[in-house]
Amino acid sequence: MIRVCFVCLGNICRSPTAEGIFRGLAEEASLTDEFVIDSAGTSGWHVNEGPDARATEVAAERGYELGGGSRKFVAADFARFDYVLAMDAENLADLRRLSRTGEERAKISLLRDHEAGAQGEDVPDPYYGGDDGFEEVLDICERACQGLLSVIREEHGLA
Ligand code: 4NP
Numbered sequence: 150m151i152r153v154c155f156v157c158l159g160n161i162c163r164s165p166t167a168e169g170i171f172r173g174l175a176e177e178a179s180l181t182d183e184f185v186i187d188s189a190g191t192s193g194w195h196v197n198e199g200p201d202a203r204a205t206e207v208a209a210e211r212g213y214e215l216g217g218g219s220r221k222f223v224a225a226d227f228a229r230f231d232y233v234l235a236m237d238a239e240n241l242a243d244l245r246r247l248s249r250t251g252e253e254r255a256k257i258s259l260l261r262d263h264e265a266g267a268q269g270e271d272v273p274d275p276y277y278g279g280d281d282g283f284e285e286v287l288d289i290c291e292r293a294c295q296g297l298l299s300v301i302r303e304e305h306g307l308a
Contacts, residue, residue, distance in 0.1 A: 223247075237271035
């Protein structure tokens with residue numbers, strides 16, 4: 150199994166969106182059986198809460214189902230996942246601080262590093278903004294997750 154975890158601050162907006170999109174793309178490609186797909190937050194501020202209703206609504210309009218309760222990313226998660234995707238530079242720094250070995254560190258990347266032309270860019274935090282922000286997050290995560298899936302397919306010989 151290829152184990153993928155998307156990580157943001159609250160685990161109620163961006164990372165559940167990326168998780169739902171990646172799952173949808175894997176389904177489309179008939180690759181569901183190859184993956185364990187999850188998400189988590191660096192903060193733990195919204196533990197056990199479901200995804201933000203605004204994120205759920207815009208995702209549903211494009212056929213993605215978001216689910217799961219929020220949980221905090223812990224150091225032990227590095228052993229449970231092969232790819233740990235940070236939504237922004239702050240998440241990336243927090244994850245790097247939490248990692249204890251080079252092997253763990255090597256699992257971490259910025260999600261948008263997998264989106265053509267967006268290397269080093271953040272998925273912007275939509276929490277305090279309007280609905281437009283949630284649409285933007287969806288657009289970005291679709292592009293970046295497509296790129297990520299391509300990279301993983303190549304690395305694992307999933308033609
Ligand atoms: P997320 O969005 O990190 O994409 O889930 C946020 C959710 C909650 C907060 C900030 C960002 N908050 O400040 O509670």
